[in-house]
Amino acid sequence: MKRFQYLLWFAHEHVSFRLHEIEAIASVLKIPIKWIEPPSDKPWYLVELPSEEAVQKLSARSVTMRRAIHLWADEPTVPRLHASLKEKCLNGLLEPYKLKSFKVDVDLFCNSQTQEEKLERIESFSYMPFQGHVDLMNPDVTFQYIEYYGLDPKIVPANPTRTFFGRVVSESGRQLIHELSLKRRKFIGNTSMDPQLSLLMANLGKVSNGDLVLDPFVGSGSLLVAAAKFGGHVIGTDIDFLMLHGRTRPTRKQTRHIARKDESIEANMVQYSCVDKYIDVIVADSAIPFWRSDVEFDCILADPPYGIREPTERIGSKESLPIIKKEGSSVHFPSKIEYGLNEIIKDLMWFSSKHLKLHGRLLFWVPVFRQDYNDAQIARHSCFQLIGNCEQVLTTFTARRLLVFEKIKMPQDTDECSSAIPTSSTFREKYFTHGDENRLTRKQKKAEAAKNKEIWFAKLNNVNVK
């Protein structure tokens, strides 16, 4: 069978997630990838794929890739690229596209590009025997020209070190990042996960059509939206009754004085046309088992509470609080105790060892103080293999890491689990002393104060929590 060479051209961000993403998608779609060049941090992968359809399917899900290009020329210098293309054109490479409308996109990687410079580059291809007209808006074919100047913006060489030319085969799934933008989302919370990272999680989690996906710390449901976009049928739980009922303080200034309706995870699913994939959200404490003992999820995604922007809590006994009744139905505000990060993580891993299918994936974030971090602190469990550990830098001192686990065996009595990330209180202290997060701190304090006030008000007066 004939195979084709493709250049997968990436956005230069979340580099450590890139390979995991492509491998996970290829595995979900059962597309064999043959590497022509070992994958590196350079913004492309050079691969051989079985068909154009395979490339299209692969790119459609990727949010780290920009587009996929059928490679026509790959040369170390500009003159050699033109020489190679000229020859290939003489051999009829352009024939099938000659009469079509077209455009040429130019990317000078790690070099500034003015409009003039771009035009100049486009002009340099005038020897190609195009007969169709240029159509910038809606061309039949798009060509991509790339000059690569290295990865270091401080040392840009005079000439590119590599050049590519090819036909664009498909755009990536990055338009989903804009489609799911938090700016236009109906319901968000102050810890909503940004769309790109949510989509990345769904990809790394190998979510596929018809999967049952759980987020045990669902918040405003960002991870579930992403999972649903890739065919997952989603369930979430959260300890915060007000959050799931869309009754927390508004997080958007502009909506503060307008009556809010339609603020729920379900409303978001409707907004993004994936309500068919929405199963339910449940108010529950993930520290306490409530699932039927033999329930199996296909994927578990989580952004657990770190105690930085939201309380980490579970039901426990510090004091006995009264039960509050509301409009006939009882709404409980049980007392909660601090629920440490490592405890949360270990609970999540034990839970997943029982409730995730074999070979299913468990993904969650952990916060780290960069200087103190070392790989030995990372959670482990005898049922899980660590597949990925990707850092997202937040500030000079702080980061969070996405841990990707795969369940490699069924649970046994002899299983072991550990997690030794410096505890949330130490982390929180450092985070705020070094983290340049003052604005956030103030906002968070205000939000917390407001919530406490609400709860106390309800407790004291035994009235509606609105």
Added chain:
Amino acid sequence: MKLLTHNLLSSKSLKGVKVGYPLRIVAKDVKINESKFNKEFVKKIIPKLDWQVFINAAVQIGHNNDLSDELIDDYENNDEFLKKVHHLLVEIEIINGELICPETDRVFPISDGIPNLLLNVNEVP
């Protein structure tokens, strides 16, 4: 809350409770939402269900139908059957009602479609 979710939940963490499954349903408000049939999903979800509990739950909330207590063989290629399961599993939604622990009668309210399983401190062992 959909019947699928009901099938997955228990009250096993309540003090003194052994199994806590299945929860009894009191449906005060029920809504039918049409949703797109995803054959792949229904096929994959059936083995995850406690079938008997599923059928009983449908009967309890008055949506009895012709699905039998026994899961049929070879359902994977039976579109008509899969569509019925789809309807009962995810198209019927309990907006307001209660889930009740079979052993202690503890009531877990369902409001605006969202069940509340939170326990009080004195309810956990």
